[in-house]
Amino acid sequence: MIEFKPAKNNEITATYNGLWLHSSYNPSKEAERFAESLQPAKSDRFIIIIEPALSYCASFIKKRFPDKKTGAIRLVKDFSDYNGNFDFIIDLSNEKKESFSEIIFNTLGEEKIYSTYFADWEPSRKSFTEMHEECINAIKTCMEKSKTLLVTREYFEKKWFLNTLNFIKYTKNTVKLCKKIDRDILIIASGPSLHENLNTIKTYRRNFFIIVLSSAISVCSKNNIIPDLCMSTDGGFWAGEHLKRMPEKSVLALSSESFCSRRILEKCNILPMQYEDGLSRSILERADLKELLKIKRNGTVSGTALDFALDYGEKNIYFFGLDMAASKGFQHEQPNELEINNSINDFKLNSLEKRSFKSEKSSASLNIYLQWFQNKKINNRKVFRVIAKAQNSLGDIKDIPPDNFSDYCKNMNSEREKSQYFENNDFKVNMNKLSESSNQIFSDKNMRQLFPLTSLSLEHNPDNEELKSRLNNERAELKKKLEELNRD
Secondary structure (H helix, E strand, C coil): CEEEEECCCCCEEEEECCEECCCCCCHHHHHHHHHHHCCCCCCCCEEEEECCCCCCHHHHHHHHCCCCEEEEEECCHHHHHHHHHCCEEEECCCCCCCCHHHHHHHHHHHHHHHCEEEEECHHHHHHCHHHHHHHHHHHHHHHHHHHHHHHHHHHHHHHHHHHHHHHHHHCCEEEEECCCECCCEEEECCCHHHHHHHHHHHHCHHHCEEEEEHHHHHHHHHCCCCCCEEEECCCCHHHHHHHHHCCCCCEEEEECCCCCCHHHHHHCEEEEEEECCCHHHHHHHHCCCCCCEEECCCCCHHHHHHHHHHHHECCCEEEECCCCCCCCCCCCCCCCHHHHHHHCCCECCECHHHHHHHHCCCCHHHHHHHHHHHHCCCCCCCEEEECCCCCCCECCEEEECHHHHHHHHHCCCCCCCCCCCEEECCCCCCHHHHHHCHHHHCCHHHHHHHCHHHHHHHHHCCCCHHHHHHHHHHHHHHHHHHHHHHHC
């Protein structure tokens, strides 16, 4: 229980279950000494105090470190009246579905966490022992996650940039969505549960608008299911393998950051998609490509497909193969292009069984994708997952068994005439203007986005010549890539 009392110098102090949260004599002097003891690095942009109670320390921290933002992590709600003393608050006092680490990470993000100095208000550490320990563990989790994400971004940002340049240079035949999709939409992913629905999809295919995710293209091709739209958003090279079986008459919805071979960019009908953030958007605009289909950034193509269906469709949405769970044996319905590639190197000591066993373990990324679907709010639309026996729940996405979907198909109106949802798009690229913008494209700000971990490490170690040289070499290499594209 929190009790507020006057200190000897008439300032307000407080206790929790008899333990002092501030000095009983002079809380301000105690707070000033605390501020003087802090030792953040010069490169730290944020100072966060874990439960500073009445927050006397805030003004002294601001005075000593005027160039840094100050924040507080609240473990209890009793001190909310003092939140205004800080620049921002991370509230862990209320009961929420989110874990401490989710709240902290969602408030700060990976770059801010990497540039934050966390400090204990010692009396709170002793008073709120369990919550404090949970908070410290959450901070450690966030630090590890931040480092992992920065490493991942460092790896992929460059790939996304180069993919965007290839997309601009080699995309030839583009289309645009000319009207809302007025049929039920089927989104086909490649989970093993897809198998039990293939015959129904094939039988009633003409009644639906079908979106096939890249990893399920081979399955649909084998079963003569011709999609209205294929979709790919993955920036890695191996994702491009799935596109080998792209039906020539289908449309490929492709973000500029996605990996796609030159052959497909030149021959297929492309529905260009543009994220609403990121360096790729700036590059597309500098090349005079501004009226592309807007999509939300998402960690998985199935999430992008759902947002697309919600934004551009009008009726029900049905997911197939969206297992979002590890399973025995193959993790994808067969045939799968990556499995075909992997099987070429199978031998006695590196067998199919050995590979399958490794993939049967649930991954961290799979859990992140699952949580996204579980937390996704779907308003005024009906979205279903067709699956016989699910291992999990997807929140607002309701599960229905295959028989129910089959009955729904049988009761639909007879086959309708195929609608035209796409029309040719005038895709004119101004490569000269893009090349002329080279200095802006490779500005320090954009280099920080392309190489976030190296840039942050350089901020923490500004005299590190190796890091400086690495960043300068990367800038020169990317400029050369842009010049080569312009000459081709």
